[in-house]
Amino acid sequence: MIKLGRYSFFFKIMTGLVVVLSLLGTMNIIQTRIVMNKLFAEQQEKRGISITNILASRAANLILVQNYYDLHELIKDTTVNNDDVRYAFVVSKDGELLAHSFEGGFPKELLTANTPDNSAKYHIAELSTEEGVVWDIAVPVFEGRLGIAHVGMSDASLRTILQGTTRQLLLETLAVVVLGIALMLFYARQLTKPIRELVRVTSAITKGDFTQRARIETKDEFGKLATTFNSMTDYLDELLTELRNKEEARTHLLQKVIVAQEEERKRIARELHDETGQTLTSLMMGLKYLANNCPGNSQFCHLEDMRMAVKRTLDEIHRLSVELRPSILDDMGLVAALEKYIGDYRDNLQVDVDLHVSWQRNERLSHEIEVTVYRIVQEALTNAAKYAEAQNISVLVTCTMQELTVIIEDDGVGFLVGAIARETVAGHKLGLYGMYERATLAGGTLTIESTPDIGTTIYLRIPLPEVIV
Structure with a gap:
């Protein structure tokens, strides 16, 4: 199954037009052939009946006087003067062949192919031959008391007319399709032009260009859609500008916060290292002096334990100072x-x-x-x-x-x-x-x-x- 979703709107319009025109042309040709075939068949039947009646009426006198030579000439004239007559023959009331138009011999099966009732004015039998369909029309001669006249009407002229008519209709249909495509090509381009303009603007907007606007000046639905679309784009542009400004302000503020945070880390690290560290170092020295000059047993004063606790605190402060702001990052990278x-x-x-x-x-x-x-x-x-x-x-x-x-x-x-x-x-x-x-x-x-x-x-x-x- 063909998926048209991936094709353009213009292609879909043109494809639909070609399909519709082709279907209409095909249906017109088929309907015309059906009507013409029926009409020509009726006309051919009437013409065949008329020719056979004339042959039967003229053959009646010749059969009565047994003038079979003139009967043969009559049959010959009938086939020569009428292109659609493929053969003609006359049989007696007893079924005996009196005259025929076949030069290579009379086919015996024709004697029984169409046997009308003497009470009927005519009888038609459709025969399939190598040349196509032949209608065998039988008309009783003098109500069947003198015999039966047969005329074989071919459909060759009908087929020729139908072929010519079909060819003409095909050419006319092709011309109409080409003309329709040319006209629809023009109108389809005009119809899809607003759509292409909207697609262009939409593509630009998806790429972040909100300055583009749909240039459609028509007053129809596309024009109203373009106006609404442009209004929406203006609103989006204003909203995006506002969001961009807010994001820039937030980013700028965040940068200042991070810079201030780093500066505060540096200040705290410096104070921990310089002030607190020096104070604890002085305290350690004082504790060591006291431990050395402690009267009696120095362990009794626990001064050494206190000095080690201060040392651990000093090491921890140093570690915190480095984590807050390592000076090596500024000095060596x-x-x-x-x-x-x-x-x-x-x-x-x-x-x-x-x-x-x-x-x-x-x-x-x-x-x-x-x-x-x-x-x-x-x-x-x-x-x-x-x-x-x-x-x-x-x-x-x-x-x-x-x-x-x-x-x-x-x-x-x-x-x-x-x-x-x-x-x-x-x-x-x-x-x-x-x-x-x-x-x-x-x-x-x-x-x-x-x-x-x-x-x-x-x-x-x-x-x-x-x-x-």
Whole structure:
């Protein structure tokens, strides 16, 4: 079955027109042939009956005087002067052949092929011959008392007329179809022109170009549709502009929030390192002095235990300071910061973490991209430690001249990405939401693939601006 859904509206119109015109032309030809065949058959029958009656009336006198020579000439004249007469013959009342028009011998089967009742004016029998259908018309001579006259009428002229008429009708139908196609081609183009215009504008809108408008000036339904469509496009353009402005404002605000967050992290890290760290260091020195000068047994004063507790607190503050804002990221760049962080992560959590770096650029990345990548890797590894129960983690960093790619893969418990994504949109998973937002603000994309009981893979891709040498 032909599926027209994939073809254009114009093609469907033209195909429908050709089919309708062809069907009408074919039905017209068939109906005309039927009518003409019936009409010509009736005319041929009447003409054959008339010729046979004339032959029978003229043959009556010749049979009475037994002038068979003139009877033979009469039959000959009948066949010569009438093209449709294939043969003629006369038989006596006893069935004896008196005269015929056959030059090669009379076929005996014709004597019994058509035997009319003497009370009937005529009798017609349809005979199938090598030349086609022949109507054998029998008319009694002098009410059958002198014999019967037979005339064989051929349908050759009828077939010739029908063939000629059919050929003429085919040519006329073809001309009408061609003319109809030409006219419909013109009108179909005019009819589908508004549709093509609407398709053009719709295609432009789907590509993000909301400046296009449908240029249809007609007052019909297409014109009204174009007016409504343009109004809808204007509304969508205004709505899109408003949404774009809001998104730009949100992005700008979010960038400021992240920058402020990083600055606040840096300030807190500096204060922890400088002020709190120095205070705790001084406290340790004081405790050590007291322990050395403690009267009696120093263990009785528990000063050494207190000093070790302060030392552990100082180490923890140092670790928090580094996680809040690693100075190595500002001083030595992304790769060194990742190596340091993953080394500490491996030592503290006893998790096997592999870092593979492929770097093709000589210059450092922008500060924003370095911070983005560092925070995303940090969040991913933190989630792996908290929720994934992973034993092996692989971090692959690839930096080309065009793109920075980070792949983080673990063998943890995994999760259903769809369910977590819905919680992320709802604001319940702020860590993942922050990863998505940071990637978007850096002009990149973040993709998470996870299978329960198999593991999780995070893909980060950030396009990089070309370096002008």
